[in-house]
Amino acid sequence: MDTAIEVSGLVVRRGRRTVLDGLSCAVPRGSVTGLLGPSGSGKTTLMRTVVGVQLVAAGTVTVLGVPAGSPALRSRIGYLTQAPSVYADLTVRENARYFASLYRLGRDAADHAVETVGLTGAAGQLVADLSGGQRSRASLACAIVSRPELLVLDEPTVGQDPVLRDELWAHLRRMAADGATVLVSSHVMDEANRCDRLLLIREGALIADDTPAGVKRAAGSDDLDQAFLNLIRSRDAGRTGVRAAHPAGCGPDGGAS
Numbered sequence: 142m143d144t145a146i147e148v149s150g151l152v153v154r155r156g157r158r159t160v161l162d163g164l165s166c167a168v169p170r171g172s173v174t175g176l177l178g179p180s181g182s183g184k185t186t187l188m189r190t191v192v193g194v195q196l197v198a199a200g201t202v203t204v205l206g207v208p209a210g211s212p213a214l215r216s217r218i219g220y221l222t223q224a225p226s227v228y229a230d231l232t233v234r235e236n237a238r239y240f241a242s243l244y245r246l247g248r249d250a251a252d253h254a255v256e257t258v259g260l261t262g263a264a265g266q267l268v269a270d271l272s273g274g275q276r277s278r279a280s281l282a283c284a285i286v287s288r289p290e291l292l293v294l295d296e297p298t299v300g301q302d303p304v305l306r307d308e309l310w311a312h313l314r315r316m317a318a319d320g321a322t323v324l325v326s327s328h329v330m331d332e333a334n335r336c337d338r339l340l341l342i343r344e345g346a347l348i349a350d351d352t353p354a355g356v357k358r359a360a361g362s363d364d365l366d367q368a369f370l371n372l373i374r375s376r377d378a379g380r381t382g383v384r385a386a387h388p389a390g391c392g393p394d395g396g397a398s
């Protein structure tokens with residue numbers, strides 16, 4: 142597998158908590174990989190290590206062939222955080238053009254990014270006057286303006302209506318088809334179904350790394366929501382020693398029970 146992200150034995154502590162506890166996984170190049178897990182399970186923390194802004198206690202994270210955080214990666218990664226990272230006192234267009242200029246790109250690149258996120262009609266509006274969903278899309282425009290090789294998106298579709306979500310996903314799929322790698326966190330199972338691969342995190346540990354079809358097969362459910370619940374319950378039962386009715390392939394020892 143040609144990997145874009147290789148994580149090995151990653152341990153991250155935040156405050157007194159061990160948030161990621163020896164996590165290992167790989168993200169194939171040119172894929173859309175979904176990062177899923179309950180709130181507080183460590184998704185944002187993993188994304189922060191990938192983009193190189195998180196202190197790491199142990200383990201290695203290799204991104205596009207070099208250690209995460211290497212200066213050479215700055216122009217190759219686009220990162221969308223949960224908090225909008227655009228200037229409120231600039232218009233959408235001005236923000237996109239400013240970020241484009243940081244990459245020595247012209248107005249065309251900026252205007253194309255604004256169009257991609259469906260904000261052309263609001264391009265002349267101050268970010269301060271936008272709705273929450275529009276603000277998040279303005280941030281996304283700035284994250285994709287340089288057409289990065291790796292796009293790391295922390296819940297990009299929160300607050301977006303179904304039509305926009307559909308369009309954004311179509312765009313992510315097009316970027317991957319053009320060779321970009323997309324790592325995207327989400328709580329929405331309909332979106333998880335649109336990923337090539339899924340990483341499911343629970344309390345800082347990886348409990349699934351597979352295609353959506355593979356996750357469903359292993360958990361014995363055609364419904365991804367239910368499949369994740371099965372995997373989580375199976376794991377919890379395994380840890381407490383409770384004998385639960387494990388779905389095929391999901392026993393505490395990793396085998397069918």
Ligand SMILES: Nc1ncnc2c1ncn2[C@@H]1O[C@H](COP(=O)(O)OP(=O)(O)OP(=O)(O)O)[C@@H](O)[C@H]1O
Nearest residue numbers: 155156158160178179180181182183184185186187
């Ligand atoms: N700055 C911080 N200091 C201490 N602990 C933190 C800090 N930021 C996050 N945490 C803790 O780290 C854990 C993982 O947080 P993280 O934001 O990675 O979770 P998440 O899976 O992205 O959650 P969500 O889906 O709610 O965004 C949580 O228990 C959180 O309380």
